[in-house]
Amino acid sequence: MNVVDSSGWLEYFADGPNAAFFAPPIDDTTELLVPSVSLYEVFKRVLQQRDETEALKAVALMQQGRVVDLSVPLSLSAARISIKESLPMADSIILATARMYDAVLWTQDSDFSSIAGVKYTVKKKTSG
Numbered sequence: 001m002n003v004v005d006s007s008g009w010l011e012y013f014a015d016g017p018n019a020a021f022f023a024p025p026i027d028d029t030t031e032l033l034v035p036s037v038s039l040y041e042v043f044k045r046v047l048q049q050r051d052e053t054e055a056l057k058a059v060a061l062m063q064q065g066r067v068v069d070l071s072v073p074l075s076l077s078a079a080r081i082s083i084k085e086s087l088p089m090a091d092s093i094i095l096a097t098a099r100m101y102d103a104v105l106w107t108q109d110s111d112f113s114s115i116a117g118v119k120y121t122v123k124k125k126t127s128g
Contacts, residue, residue: 001103003033005094006041007123008106013046013058017124018108025106032065035097037090039067068097087111 002025004012012022025032039059046055068074074096081099082092091111098105098117105112108123 001031001033001098001101002028003035003094003098003101003103003105004038005105005107005109005112006038006045006090007109009038009042009058009062010045011108011123013042016126018121021108021121022106025104026065029064033097033101033103034062034065034067035094036067036069037093038062041090068101074100085115 004022004025008018008022009026010016011018012026039062042062043055043059046058070093074093077100078089078092078096081087081096082089085092085095087095088111091109095105095112095115095118097103105115105118107118108121110120110123112118113120
């Protein structure tokens with residue numbers, strides 16, 4: 001199973017320098033878990049940068065994976081992870097989701113760079 005964090009989804013949708021890194025877990029929808037908080041973060045960012053139509057298209061693509069809602073057990077696990085790993089709320093929910101399902105977390109967010117069970121790549125600057 002795989003979880004792609006919000007930065008990975010945004011990189012993929014923007015066809016950024018690391019899009020190819022995130023393509024395999026995103027394209028394998030049978031093994032893809034999508035934390036509901038990622039839907040929020042991606043929808044919000046695409047809505048800010050583009051428009052609602054594009055934001056809805058992004059969320060529709062994300063929902064081809066299995067959406068994992070924020071439950072009580074997941075919330076408590078995320079809170080523990082947040083304290084242990086010094087992660088912000090959304091990041092801790094995403095990591096807790098990956099751990100709950102024994103999934104690999106794919107990211108370019110440096111907050112995750114030294115955490116076990118994470119496939120991390122350095123965020124590359126776009127040329128321009």
